Amino acid sequence: MDAAPDWGGDPDHTNPEQAQTPALSSCRMMTFLALAAKAGWPVAGHKIDPYLLRNLSVTHPNHVWAMDITYIPMARGFIYLVAVVDRATRRILAWRVSITLDAGFCIGALEEA
Template identity: 65%
Template sequence: MNKDHPGLSVRRQCSLLSLARSSLYYQPRGESAENLAFMGIIDRQFLETPWYGSRQMARHMQREGRKCGRHRVRRLMKLMRLVPIYQEPKTSRKHPEHKIYPYLLRNLSITRPNQVWCTDISYIPMRRGFLYLVAVMDWHSRKVLSWRLSNSMDAGFCVEALKEALAKYGAPEIFNSDQGSQFTSTDFTNVLNDAKVKISMDGRGRWIDNRMIERLWRSLKYECVYLNAFETGSEARKGIGAWISYYNERRPHSSHGLLTPDEAYGIRPPNLKIAA
């Protein structure tokens, strides 16, 4: 019970505040310090060589002088949701009972904000554990519309991020994701269907589409996560939030020349001057 609201449970109070319990509490995951160190090495290397499977990654670890065999590497990569692009196009596991929607982006020219949104989940290493981060991105501008951290892989934190993006920016024409169980769940797809959004899911051979948002993960990790080695969930949330604000508002994106994602989306600061 809470002293301010003695009749409300923590779950009920979180519901009233529109917060996930995972955003209030963080419990370190049950991996050894050695495994966490191995996961950090694997994560960095995978950003450089996303075609590495468990066999090649184990060889890399051995060349680095790490005693980490293929079976352990395979388990850790599975835990981190790292799937080599040449073996399997999807980046997360399907659920056998969930509906898979057709891929709608083939030969589609994406030329304006809110035409297509996309989403993905990434592993975030910490000093004593790890979290998962989901982001919703506008495809054209590359603006991060919303994001959530969680210490579990249930669909709830993905649904929260989606609802926040829809509430702030309205509905896109198309929403694209991989076929992971979080995004094929009825909790997630019902939100899109209720908003009259067309649902698109990457099919076989379309792993390249996910590389676009994975460039966001690369920048975030090298410019923020690896430099800080966050100790707690609250530290990670604060640091990642600050970096995403910088990315949206002040970091010109290579896809748009001198424009930041906010500016490409249509949000421009006052008195902005761009030289011809």
């Protein structure tokens, strides 16, 4: 039931009723959501959060900050880099690196900024 073009299918020639088959694993669910997005089907229960910066003009420093977590592959797993960025100046205000993805190092970077 996979109609994603990456796997040789065509989302324009699919039956929406077939897409409602229960997902048995997270991989199948992710495939279903990608297929639904490409075909334009609504997914029940998927809440879309409002974009809070839509009508906001970011003109001065310390008005809006953004955070980003980046996974950096290493020989034995990942290290995680978190950065706090000022949206007006595009400067990095603080950053931290950790070998575990826990909230503590994110909060530490935010407090440092």
